[in-house]
Amino acid sequence: MFVKNLSALLLSLLAIGCSANEAEIQKAIEAKLGVKVESVTKAGYFGLYEVYADGHIFYTDDKVSAMLIGGDMIRAQQAVNLIDLKNNRNITDERLRKLTAIKFSDLPLERAIKQVRGDGKRVLATFEDPNCGYCKRLAKDLAKLENVTVYTFLYPILSEDSLKKSRQIWCSADRLKAWNDWIIDGKTPGGRDNCDTTAITRNQEFGRKLNITGTPTIVFADGERVPGALPLNALEQKLNQQK
Known part of the structure; x- marks a missing residue:
């Protein structure tokens, strides 16, 4: 199960206070979630970072002080979607299609x-x-x-x-x-x-x-x-x- 206790997870992440780069974010999240993070990149919105792990995309800030995780991810569904309203684009969906592409x-x-x-x-x-x-x-x-x-x-x-x-x-x-x-x-x-x-x-x-x-x-x-x-x-x- 990807997230066993989301509330406890978020509370534990609040203890991390220093700003971080992509490598530090990856290390922190892997330690907290116990899963391999495949990539961390800037999302381009609200100062968030996109984190791709275990077939899912979720988001965190540069201090890893909080995370946006869909509740339905427990049931292996992608519930959080970042939408570009100006261009009417589902950024999460576009990125997930790219990240899960099969050669x-x-x-x-x-x-x-x-x-x-x-x-x-x-x-x-x-x-x-x-x-x-x-x-x-x-x-x-x-x-x-x-x-x-x-x-x-x-x-x-x-x-x-x-x-x-x-x-x-x-x-x-x-x-x-x-x-x-x-x-x-x-x-x-x-x-x-x-x-x-x-x-x-x-x-x-x-x-x-x-x-x-x-x-x-x-x-x-x-x-x-x-x-x-x-x-x-x-x-x-x-x-x-x-x-």
């Missing part, structure tokens, strides 16, 4: 189910649990895309049945057909589940390393990561931006 060339595509439509020039990857309802909704929209290559990483995180289905799909002679039969048409995968499924285990390890906590998670060619099922028009817009 597409780093994806182990050999462990994904590949499907190509048309010329396949537009590219995206997804992390999906076979029992995820939003994944089923996404699959129906992905099926409508043209000239695209989709890499689907089986990422069973919801239940033991998710793992069993993932293994059965991976062990199928035609993995793409087995995946689409289930995720789009609802045809339960059959057959064995005892082939070499280390790819699925490694996908789970890889996803945890990237702090992928929900499905579907979409990764576009530019590295942008989007949690959740985007509607068809949003998928088209994002893919067309990458031509």
Whole structure:
């Protein structure tokens, strides 16, 4: 749990009174929160510093005398958002997308189910649990895309049945057909589940390393990561931006 007792944490931080640079802020927060801070940068607003740690962004002042932490961060959600009202920009969201970006060339595509439509020039990857309802909704929209290559990483995180289905799909002679039969048409995968499924285990390890906590998670060619099922028009817009 990222923050066990927010009130106690804030009170303890008030004891730190000297001004600090980025390195000192990082050291102080790591000591108080017990997590690795990946970056500390000036937020550009109200003299605040942006702190990125454990997949979340929060804010503190140069004396580390107080912090802005969303209550919902306990449930792994980003609740505090810094908004630039003049330019109508969600600064926190923009920064979080940049900080959580995944270099597409780093994806182990050999462990994904590949499907190509048309010329396949537009590219995206997804992390999906076979029992995820939003994944089923996404699959129906992905099926409508043209000239695209989709890499689907089986990422069973919801239940033991998710793992069993993932293994059965991976062990199928035609993995793409087995995946689409289930995720789009609802045809339960059959057959064995005892082939070499280390790819699925490694996908789970890889996803945890990237702090992928929900499905579907979409990764576009530019590295942008989007949690959740985007509607068809949003998928088209994002893919067309990458031509």
